[in-house]
Amino acid sequence: MWDKLTGFIVDVRGEFGRVIWPTREELVNSTTVVVVFSIAFAVFIGIFDLILSYVRSLLIAL
Structure with missing residues (x-):
């Protein structure tokens, strides 16, 4: 059981290393788009x- 859990954690850490995380600018732009469209839709x-x-x-x- 511990071997499976350890293997899973190792795999998860490996996957996190391969993820392409958004830059701060991309994150701000995406958030702005979502907020603007949400407000427009609410109106x-x-x-x-x-x-x-x-x-x-x-x-x-x-």
Whole structure:
């Protein structure tokens, strides 16, 4: 059992050495894109919700 665990840990360490980690600039750029698109999508959903609420209130008023 310990041999398997030790082998697994050695393999994991080896894989971490082969990973190409993003640079700080790439990380900041990716994070910025995600935040901007999340905010834009939230605004879009909010406006869409307001429009649907307004249409629903018009239909109820009939």
